[in-house]
Amino acid sequence: MKDRVSMVFVQYGQIDVQDGAFVVVDQTGVRTHIPVGSVACIMLEPGTRVSHAAVHLASVVGTLLVWVGEAGVRLYASGQPGGARADRLLYQAKLALDDDLRLLVVRKMYELRFGEAAPARRSVEQLRGIEGARVRETYKLLARQHRVDWQARNYDRQQWDAADVPNRCLSAATSCLYGITEAAVLAAGYAPAVGFIHTGKPLSFVYDVADLFKFETVVPLAFHIAAKNPPQPERAVRLACRDLFRSSKLLARIIPTIEEVLASGGIDPPEAPPESVPPAIPNPESIGDAGHRAQ
Known part of the structure; x- marks a missing residue:
């Protein structure tokens, strides 16, 4: 996972497999090859x-397909749900x-996010409240640093264009971060829905993990782009995120951070019960990551 390109956006094209290659075919029949395995x-x-052939090839090489709204500001579905490692x-x-x-x-997530130990004798709910207050102050600080007119984190998904530019930039940036974080969570063999701070949503754990990197990566970038007030803010943010993920080597950090966070619980992954029945047909050797399905 750490050696891959973070993401590719595709719009207005037919994705197919032709001559064994993963391609996008536009309305004029021109083919653009996408190295799906990387x-x-x-x-x-x-x-x-x-x-169908394209979805199958993506699943074989462990590449996540994500159906999103325009500029990636909404997430409708993902094409490789669940994980392939029951032990994890x-x-x-x-x-x-x-x-x-x-x-x-x-508490470990709090420590990694803010660079200091979490306050003692606090419940999860209390830590969540402290976190929320610090996040709101961070938004205000970044807005002042970039001279952006900031009211609050507020937008309506049903009236996207009615949101102000800073909120549109933030939503586009976090959507990019959630995409690659979900891919990393699945590659590591974990479930996106089983969160610790966030709960009750299909991507709860993705939000937990993404928050560990959000304020050192995409949030400052979003305010930087918003300060320029570009004509297409979502596109500008998306391209900037792609370059930032590459330069910061973010994909190389996400999975080790997941392991570090979960290890703070102090328990080992469970062993298979002694009476369990092994697979009748052993799983083939795979060059993919732990959470990718073997075909």
Whole structure:
């Protein structure tokens, strides 16, 4: 995963497999080759159609397909749900279901995010409140630094164009971060829905992990772009995020950070029960990451 390009956006084209290659065919029949095996995730914007063969090839090489709204500001579905490692799913679930272990993981997330130990004798709910207050202050600080008129983090998904430029830039930037974070979570063999701070949503764990990197990567970038007030802010943010992810080598950091956070619970991944039945047909050797399905 760490050696892959972060993401590719595709709009207005037919994605197919031709002559063994993953290609995008435009309305005039011109083919553009995408090296699918070296991309972490492919964002499919409106106007895109994808063939069964293309989805199959993406799943074989472990590339996440994500169906998103225009400029990636909404996420509708992802094409490789779940994880292929039951031991890691059970490990993650055990940490999330035990209140004491969950608190240890949340405290580690707080430490990594803010560079200091979490306040003692605080519940998850109390830490969440402290975190929210610090996040709001960080938004205000970045707005002052970049001389951006900032009111609050507020937007309506049903009336996207009515949002101000800073909020549109932030939403586009975090959408890019969520895409590659989900790809990394799946590659590591964990479940995007089993979160520790965020709960009850399909990408709860993705939000947890992305928050560890958000304010050192995409949030300052979003305010930087908003200060320029470009005519197409979402596109400008998307291109800037692509370059930032490459220069910061973010993909190389996400999975080790996930392992570090979960290890703070102090338990080992569960072993298979002695009475369990091994697979009748052993899994083939795979060059993919731990969470990718073997074909």
